[in-house]
Amino acid sequence: MVEVSEYFPGLKLTLDVRFRLATKEDLPLLEWYGQYTHFRRVFAKTFREQQLGSRVMLVADLNGFPVGQIFILLHMNQARGNMYPRAARRGYLYSLRVMDHLQGMGIGTRLIQEAEKILKHRGLQWAIISVAKNNSRARQLYERLGYRVYTESPGVWQYINHLGKIIKMHEPSWMLEKRLKNA
Numbered sequence: 001m002v003e004v005s006e007y008f009p010g011l012k013l014t015l016d017v018r019f020r021l022a023t024k025e026d027l028p029l030l031e032w033y034g035q036y037t038h039f040r041r042v043f044a045k046t047f048r049e050q051q052l053g054s055r056v057m058l059v060a061d062l063n064g065f066p067v068g069q070i071f072i073l074l075h076m077n078q079a080r081g082n083m084y085p086r087a088a089r090r091g092y093l094y095s096l097r098v099m100d101h102l103q104g105m106g107i108g109t110r111l112i113q114e115a116e117k118i119l120k121h122r123g124l125q126w127a128i129i130s131v132a133k134n135n136s137r138a139r140q141l142y143e144r145l146g147y148r149v150y151t152e153s154p155g156v157w158q159y160i161n162h163l164g165k166i167i168k169m170h171e172p173s174w175m176l177e178k179r180l181k182n183a
């Protein structure tokens, strides 16, 4: 058994987290040491689209490492049918995640707020976000930030993993929207 007297004094750390666009150097780091290797091609494609101007990859940078991320699909249009019925120009926020050990410290909130600023800066009036129906904590976070459910989605999508295999996903989801002020 360890006696209390055997503990040494603690060390308080302050984290300096910056928010910036992803660079090419971030792409392997976004795999988070194997946790998201299966998204290698998704990251590469999203980065190409960021360079072309149709998407944005925003990261939370801690000492040069992207510990959090949110991606933005700009200029979402009617292409996906009646899931997005409003005519106003809108941006879609997705792939929000923060490394496990840094969750609950406000990084996710800031990522969403910075993403909203980017949408407003580009003249978009609405932000859209989807959340799996079984992720009630994330839904609570979005509702706290002013998002409201406006419809549901079967959440059927697919991606090509790092081995070139098509992975089909089925995540029934809520779709939430938020009107961006001063857009």
Ligand SMILES: CC(C)(COP(=O)(O)OP(=O)(O)OC[C@H]1O[C@@H](n2cnc3c(N)ncnc32)[C@H](O)[C@@H]1OP(=O)(O)O)[C@@H](O)C(=O)NCCC(=O)NCCS
Pocket: 096, 097, 098, 099, 102, 103, 104, 105, 106, 107, 108, 109, 110, 130, 131, 132, 135, 137, 138, 139, 140, 141
């Ligand atoms: C959701 C997530 C991005 C939030 O980032 P964060 O930095 O932890 O968020 P903040 O510190 O700004 O806000 C905390 C709130 O986030 C939500 N949250 C925290 N941990 C979470 C987790 N593991 N999963 C889902 N939501 C979580 C809760 O609403 C929490 O508020 P609470 O502590 O009152 O319950 C982050 O927790 C995460 O990466 N979760 C796993 C992936 C995920 O669920 N992504 C969302 C997909 S829609």
